[in-house]
Amino acid sequence: MKNIFVLILVFCGLAFAKAQQTPAPQPILKDSVKNASEEYFFVDGDSVSAIELDKVMLLQDLKFDSKYERIRYLILKRKVQKVWPYAKLASERLKVLDQRLASLETKNQRRKYSKMVENYIEDEFKAELKKLTKTEGQILIKLIHRQTGDTAYALLKRLRSGWSAFWFDKTASLFDMSLKEEYLPETVVEDFYVEDILLHAITKDKLESQDPAIEFDYFKARENWKKFEKELPANYDSIELAARAQRIKEYNEKKARKAKRKK
Numbered sequence: 001m002k003n004i005f006v007l008i009l010v011f012c013g014l015a016f017a018k019a020q021q022t023p024a025p026q027p028i029l030k031d032s033v034k035n036a037s038e039e040y041f042f043v044d045g046d047s048v049s050a051i052e053l054d055k056v057m058l059l060q061d062l063k064f065d066s067k068y069e070r071i072r073y074l075i076l077k078r079k080v081q082k083v084w085p086y087a088k089l090a091s092e093r094l095k096v097l098d099q100r101l102a103s104l105e106t107k108n109q110r111r112k113y114s115k116m117v118e119n120y121i122e123d124e125f126k127a128e129l130k131k132l133t134k135t136e137g138q139i140l141i142k143l144i145h146r147q148t149g150d151t152a153y154a155l156l157k158r159l160r161s162g163w164s165a166f167w168f169d170k171t172a173s174l175f176d177m178s179l180k181e182e183y184l185p186e187t188v189v190e191d192f193y194v195e196d197i198l199l200h201a202i203t204k205d206k207l208e209s210q211d212p213a214i215e216f217d218y219f220k221a222r223e224n225w226k227k228f229e230k231e232l233p234a235n236y237d238s239i240e241l242a243a244r245a246q247r248i249k250e251y252n253e254k255k256a257r258k259a260k261r262k263k
Contacts, residue, residue, distance in 0.1 A: 059199055065229050068240040073193050079136045080143075080197045081207060087143030088210045094148050094155070138181070142191060146183040149213035153179035183214065185221040189228055192221045 064070035104110045132140065141152045148155065156179065185195040195218060201207040 059196075059203060061200075062196060062225075066232055066237055068237045068244070069189075069229065069232075071241075071244070072190075073197070076139070076190065076193050077197050079133075079139055080194050081201060083132070083136050083140040083143060084198065084201075084207050086140055087147045088208060090144050091147035091210060091213065139194060141179060141181050142183045142194065145181065146212045146214060147210060151180050151182060183212075184216075185218065186216050186224060187221075189225060192225050195221065 062073065064073070101110050101113065104113060144155070145151050183191055183194075185191040195216075198207065199218065202209045
């Protein structure tokens with residue numbers, strides 16, 4: 001599974017390419033048109049000039065009726081914060097990679113360059129990507145779509161080949177994953193949780209901001225989530241919490257057996 005994540009991020013770590021593509025500083029041209037006269041307001045006898053402030057999104061914390069959904073949200077929170085830097089890097093480096101590939105004249109040159117990048121990324125990120133859990137990998141796939149506008153499958157198909165993308169997707173399916181997954185916060189509850197976690201972390205400066213490459217309405221997604229919560233059956237928590245307890249038990253038993261075999 002680690003090789004899937006490495007290949008998803010083939011286009012992410014072009015630090016050397018970025019250095020090659022850094023544009024030279026351009027002179028700042030002075031505007032010959034005079035600004036319109038400033039507006040002034042009087043506050044407590046003092047004149048204050050009007051200024052335009054950046055837009056600020058005011059977010060309220062989600063109020064959960066379901067205990068299980070709150071647990072689900074909190075678990076996602078740590079995972080989202082862990083994989084977000086990779087998705088953000090993917091968007092930044094993809095632009096650089098596309099520019100570099102466009103400057104190469106032949107398919108052979110582009111193929112060699114992509115292979116060189118792949119080897120570089122594997123050396124750079126392999127140790128970290130090996131630590132990703134299945135859930136973290138799924139979130140990464142979704143966030144790559146959010147930040148690049150393409151699914152991981154589409155990116156692999158474009159940067160390598162359709163045949164490679166097909167087989168990597170088949171391999172991912174063995175781990176209950178799909179490289180074709182899209183980010184759909186308006187209709188998928190878990191994606192909405194991811195978006196809410198991201199926005200809260202960004203507004204609190206815990207994560208670096210980056211605009212998404214796809215369009216969606218956060219507030220529409222929030223309203224759909226409220227509807228989802230209201231329509232949960234009365235026994236939802238008891239069923240889901242029991243299932244979660246069983247999964248934890250099975251995981252611990254599997255972990256204990258694995259540790260026993262190593263002795």
